[in-house]
Amino acid sequence: MRNPAIAGGWTLRAVPALPVPALFALAILALGILVVAIGLAVSIGEMAIPLGTIAKAVGNRLLGTGFTISPIQEGIIWDYRLSRSLAAACCGAALAMSGAILQALLRNPLAEPYVLGISAGASTGAVAVMIAGLGGGALSMSGGAFTGAIIAFTLVCALAAGTGGLTGTGAERIILAGVAGSQLFSALTSYIVTTSANAEQARGVMFWLLGSLGGIRWPDVGLAAPVAIGGFAIAILHARALDAFAFGVDAAVALGIPVTRVRLILFGLTAAMTATMVSIVGSVGFVGLVVPHAARFLVGPGHMRLLPVSFMIGAVFMVLADIVSRIVVPQQILPIGVVTALFGAPAFAFILYKARRRL
Template identity: 55%
Template sequence: MTRLRLRRNSAAVAGLWVFGAIALTASIACAITLGPAGLSVAEVTSIVFGHLGGPPADVTPIRDGIVWNLRLPRTVLAALCGAGLGLCGAVMQSMLRNPLADPFVLGISSGASTGAVLIVVLGIGSGAIGLSSGAFLGAVVSFVLVLLLAHLAGGTPDRVILAGVAATQLFSAITSFVVITSADPEQTRGVLFWLLGSLGGADWFDVMMCAAVVAVGLVTCLTHTRSLDAFAFGEDAASSLGVNVLRVRLTLLLATALMTAAIVSVAGAIGFVGLVLPHAARALVGPGHRRLLPTSALIGAVFLVWVDTVARTAIAPQELPAGVVTALVGVPAFAIILWKRKGRR
């Protein structure tokens, strides 16, 4: 009976993944059609196949450019960012044994913000690197600082979180100081819009870079699913089960930090995706990480595709920051999580 039940559960999860993949593909196709220049799914399909080696689409160059150069890379990048944030959130919550942890708990978003501001406002290194590169370097510096502080404080999960809080406050203060003292109103508006999360500047280079980082991160995390399951019982129990706690923690922290840094560098700080969606995934497939991690990635991808679609169409021709939309959805969900946790005590 137990084996039969496991097989049924595995079949149900596999079916869920197939449904999620179909939903993601359909979401991307539908999202591309929405906007000031109305497009049909047939037009979008013919344009994409035309660029992939098929017969050229019978559309104007302008409509071809709207799909291939603007909407398609932006929508695919939204899916990749959502998948990466959902994956990072699930890993961080399990590894730190904190259901309220998210990808930004290591202060990476604040470090990225500081790096971006130094490029945009002060022009530091602007001749050699751009905003995305500056944000990525800032995120890496913040992560190294968190690792150093956490190591000096003992390296336990709660110390990692406290080190992340300290780094967040430090880099947020630096960012605010630079913006207040050096930026003009137009620069301030641009910086604030980017800090709230935006996929408006997406191009195919961003897509390829983010796809490579998220793919490597996903494979790395999936190879440590048993270790993540063991962490649920505590570090001592994990160590007794043969897990090299220090090595696994450092590997997963590095993988999630690089994914988060890459995502923030191209899309800004889009909050609540990595905090809320892993809980939805657990409700669907349970706490086992072999099922949880792919499910979190799929849900995150579909969710952020539609968040970005709402952000660019809700008040067109103006655009909302994606972080504003995720916050409007995430805050009520976060409140529900807190309320449910109170009910368990």
């Protein structure tokens, strides 16, 4: 008989509550680490920029200080690297939270945001705009990606709901629906590229599909930041429900959780966050899979702690991955999805090995 203390493939262990001053200190420390990581991301590149110069440039723009710095350096800081780093942080935070939510809802330690087929749908939408000219120029590539992601999520939900995957006890069926949806939209993407793209377009599509932060500008940050922060707020409000889902649907019902409504809200939340981030940076894998497990190792499975820690670790991880993508190959920028996969694939193998007796 399976141990009732095992939920979703991990042991629910008690973690002593911390006093409010300690929690506040940890929050300040986490924010400090994120700020340092972003500062390093802005500093490191083909043109190295001192941290002091970065602080002056930010002060000039936000506080109206009159520090004298090179216009070239100020342009690189403000118009390129800072927006790129902030978007990377928002993307990592949102994907990590989405992974933590899905792993609880599906009670599967290998679940991640792309299990719902959202990434494949976003890729199809972007390719349809970029190559097939869908929208007649009125729709941007990011808009096409977002539209494709929502269509894919709707299709997967319809398929899962038809088999009880959203409302019954067999929530694992949504994983199978997501696999089917991913294969369908991946095939559509390949068909569009094969039949309509020239060599240059095909190369651009492949780079975007692997994840790219190269075209990030401040309007993208203006979209990513509210989605990540708003998603965090909604997820925290449902932390108790996620704890209940970790023990199964019957336990959630016994605790008075409105199972169907909460599932729809949280599945929709993960879809919206993932679709938004994919529409901005492209497909970036393994963040939603690996980061929640790292956070769970540090603070346990209680979602009131797990979600904030996943948020911060995901943000820092993506910013550091962006740094690696820009320096690992001289005079060349790797797709950020390649970097996350290089770190995430071994971690995935380790998780699979540890969970082999439960899968």
